Amino acid sequence: MRGAPARPAAQGLWAAAAATAPFEERALEGEHKVDVAIVGGGFTGLSIALHLAERGVAVALLEAHEIGNGASGRNGGQVNPGIKLDERALAARFGDAGRGLHRFGQEAPDFLGALIARKALDCGWRQPGLFRLAHNATAHAKLTQAAKTLKREGVAVEELGPDDVARRVGTTRYPGGLYDPRGASVQPLDLAREMARAAREAGAAIHPHSPATALSRERGLWRLDTAHGRLRARKVAVATNAYSDALVPGLARSLLPVNSFQIATAPLGAAHDHILAGGETVYDSRRLVLYFRRSPDGRLVIGGRASFSSAQAQNPDAPDYAVLEQVLHGIFPDLADLPIEQRWTGLVGITFDYLPHYHRLADELHVLAGFNGRGVALSHRLGAWLAARLAGAPEEHSMPETPLRPFPLHRLRAPMLNLGMRWNRFLDILGY
Template sequence: MKLPGDGHDHQDLSRSLWYASATEPNTAAPPLTGAVRTDVAIVGAGFTGLSAALHLAERGVNVRVLEAKEPGWGASGRNGGQVIAGLKYEPEYLEQHFGDAGARMAELSGGAPDFLFSLVRRFEIKCDPADSGWIQPATNSKNLATVTARARAWEKRGVKVTLLDKQKIGELIGTDFYVGGWIDPRGGSVQPLSLARGLARAAIQKGAQVHGHSPVISMIRDGKQWRLTTQNGGIVVADTVFLCTNAYTTNELWKGLAQSVIPVRAFQVATAPLTDNLRRTVFPHGFLASSDAKRMLTYTRVDRDGRIVMGGRGTFDHKAHPEIFGKLREDVQKRFFPQVGEPRWDYAWSGWIAMTADHLPHLNELAPGLYAGLGYNGRGVALACVMGKQLADRATEANAGKTGWPAANMKPLPFHAFRQPALRTIRSWWRFRDNLDKRLHG
């Protein structure tokens, strides 16, 4: 039997669940034609670029967004929709290693879900927001110690965390796969494509111009300004440019930027809506999203219509990988939710995540009037919205560099050209370590 993901281009956004279930309509974003001048040009209409455009437009700045496809086409419209607070590191670690800059990263990343949900409320974005909390489960006792330490670290900062034993987490998620975990009350979930479209709508309402189907093919310094040319012959001359292309960054616009991140392809599958009886057994208590703490992590949730959405298992190439979708479906049916039997599978799709060597998102000041925000390591739903505002602050507030997200010095990764074989080795190693942890500490 042919299943979603077999023999179609699952990098096509229109194959995703989110495309089918989006409640925010696709914003009119006409391609750029002719030559225009603007204060700020933004390349990429994902959460980073759209949040930046919205925050600039609210301040009366003249802004144009240039997107190769349509708003939300990249990772923003096709992710798991899990709204997650914080970074890979605990706040203390960030402060110890980066001092004041670390404290700012801890605070901004910890407050990211709140920032996102307040944007959603302020602009009445119809994206199924659920701010009921986010669960981080553990698959073995070693993992559990790590996530418990993380929960305690945030608790010390006033977050009302809840620690979960095997029985409690089993009740909340509806699986006996996990040994425990914690609830972060700051997190939750959204319908990601609706969020991206809603941000585009809000930015346009505030005066931004958003152009779809306008891939930027060159960018040159022209006196004190930047001159961007699109594939269809449009030209934008801007005082300031933000590159918000994340894992979809290529080499044409700024040498080295693409090499500062490692693109990893992530996969997702979704069932048909569960029957009412089954729905009462999967995330039955109002929490809708969880991502585990393994090196090769798995994330799962239910959507508005009661479908199970399962994601994980990365690759580094563009090939079709029907076997990966098969494994994700097997995870649902055999490992996590055997009670659902053999559900109908409606959707399978994939997209690109940008990882960084230091596991931190990067705000780069590349040249006078040229900034980039990228590298969310799979946690960009809330963080990229924060980063968009941080970029807007940089361009408009003299003091922003001292108070906001610290600028990174862009460092192209030395082994980038050889990343595919190297990363395949790392992935196998991570999988081996996850399995070993399970055997030793399971």
């Protein structure tokens, strides 16, 4: 679009349009002892804290910044079911634990919806379904097979042809896809703030602006140090994901932090009521995943991994934003003159196998990480699962335990990732 680019803020549109006030609580001060200490105040850590507190477990959570500062307050707000691999592939690799992981992925949106209703969280929850769209004929054939599999599993998906996509999505760019009624959306920053309040009301101690600077064993307990306080705990859960640092040796090297860039238009207005008139969310089949939706105030929000940058700095002139604008106008040419009013980005935690990882390390040190862009629903579901495990009341189903392994050639991630990005974009163009 013409004119100066909108300057990105940490949470972009979500901070500008939040219905809830920022979560306020004191940073950790002094010495405290709890049953479970949690590092990371995003969706995963907050879900662990809430579900532990509801079981009567003494729990404290440390967040380095304000609640919602990381991916939980910056994502696209799409509540999608499933994970990268299907049940057959997961079972072949992990047995019953793989089947459990598949189950968690499939039920995650309904779990989150029930949690939001139970705790009366003010976060713009809607569940009109989602569209998975094929960016070419080859991908359309694969989505047709995926629809058949989901139907066998009892999911009421609908197969879509180009006319269906044009009528229900408002674009002629895609040859087809499928509709999944389980998809939903939220205002993610509001959800993070509301989860923190719900966890505090349940009895959890939530401490923003309290980065954990050291983790060590001392007299049979874990010791977590911050600038002005100290926690001692029997068990520790680390939920820092793409924002992991050196606190747990080897954790940061097991993940690739990748930026997912997003832009939001001005409100669409009556002239564009045909675009996602039902309020569904969308993601497409290209390797460099693209996703879009209407925001609660009627804007079109579109995001994707335009490059594989892992920088946390906010650069308003990053070429990734221009790539997203070009893609937006390719899908919806009639939006070419609509201003882009918000730009922002946040880090997604990518694992080598594109699956979420649970690491049970020595002496009751537990890690959940690697949601690979599907974390809004799945992080809440797996957080509840880990809370039950930490409370000594494990659920019937489980997820695989994996060793903490470094990503190959992690120190060369920036040039390798950008090379991989270019190769994947080339394959997308060719239709593979």
